[in-house]
Amino acid sequence: MSVYTEVERDDLVAFLSDYSVGELVSYQGISDGIENTNYFVSTSKGEYVLTLFEHHTFGELAYFLDVMTFFYMNDIPSAHPEADSQGQYLKKLCGKPAALVVRLPGKGVNTTATTEQCAQIGAVLADMHIVGQSFQSRRPSERGPDWRQQIAQQLLPQLDDERASILKNELAYQQGYATLGLPEGVTHSDLFRDNALFEGNKLSGIIDFYFASDEYLLYDLAVVVNDWCVGEDGLPEMDRYQSLMTHYLKKRALTESEQANWNMVCRAAALRFWLSRLQDQLFPREGELTQIKNPDAFLTILKYHREHPLMLDFN
Structure with a gap:
């Protein structure tokens, strides 16, 4: 959610005129995140988030907006897109596909x-x-095992011997990931702490579904554990981990194959974000407010999982 594309006020006013959201009051770029250009937009009728998509085509984006609408309609607390006067969720702004999404509190x-x-x-x-x-x-x-192999080959020449050795070893260990045959479905795949809004300890909604895809459900859970359950030292912390997993497992039990492959999938999720952050760090894109997150945070988590498989027995 960085700013790669600057939006002029007159262009935004013209864009908003096709929605029933009132008059533009103010707008400002959002510096958090990495992938797309985002602005907070205030109008006379409400608060919104404007997203300009830097990588996806109109055809690809229909899926993400359908996912958001589906979860919203199924009582998952989540952000949902506004439709324009023709009932469309997507329009063009500054030459990019753009969507206006209701801004949730928190x-x-x-x-x-x-x-x-x-x-x-x-x-x-x-x-x-x-x-x-x-x-x-x-x-x-988009960021499955084939992508991980491809990006790893691009990054390996840039790494020191220790990190290159870890990466090669991890790729070899995870060779069978694509054929695990674990339960799949639509996943958020990027549900980090900054993609869930809270008012105090009360969840008000899930945002940023733009990595949603069909994946192992266990992978989605691993992405969440790797971010939400870490302590101040950046390592998994057991009270947070037990709290998250207990409340997940009360509603959806893991299959035997999911339990058997939990460590591999935790490592795959850590590897994915280590690689994407390395890519952003070593091959940065231009942007006015772009933020590059520290890849070492996920190298630390990957090392932890390699040495300390997380338990699944909470009795």
Whole structure:
């Protein structure tokens, strides 16, 4: 959610005129995040988030907006897009596909999560995985095992010997990931602390579904655990982990194959974000307010999972 494309006020006023959202009051760029250009937009009728998509085509984006609408219509607390006067969710702004999404109350979790926040995110993730089984559209993951192999080859020449050795070893270990045959469905795949809004310890909604895809449900859970359950030292912390997992498992039990492959999938999720952050760091894109997150945070988590497989028995 960085700013790569600057939007002039007159262009935004013209864009908003095709929506029933009132007159533009103010707008400002959002510096958090990485992938797309985002602005907070205030109008005479409400608060919104404007997203300009830097990488996806109009055809690709219909899926993401359908996912958002599906979860909203199935009582998952989540942001939903506004339709224009023709009933369309997507328009063009500054030459880019753009969407206007209702801004939910609350703030992302900018520090370590509380155990109560972990409990709520575990419960809502289970709800998403359950209701998501009836979602009809399909979309393969952009950041799956093939992507991880490809990006790794691009990055390896840039790494020191220690990190290169870890990366090669991890790719070899995860060779069978694509054929695990674990339960799949629509996943958020990027449900970090800054993509869930809270008012205190109360969850107000899930945002930023633009990595949604068909993936192992266990992978979605691993992405969440790797971010929400870490302590101030950046390592998994057991009280947070137990709170999140207990509330997830109350609603959706893991299959035997999911339990057997939990460590591999936790490592795959850590590897994915280590690689994407390395890519952003070593091959940065231009942008006015772009933010590059520290890849070492996920190298630390990957090392932890390699040495300390997380338990699944909470009795």
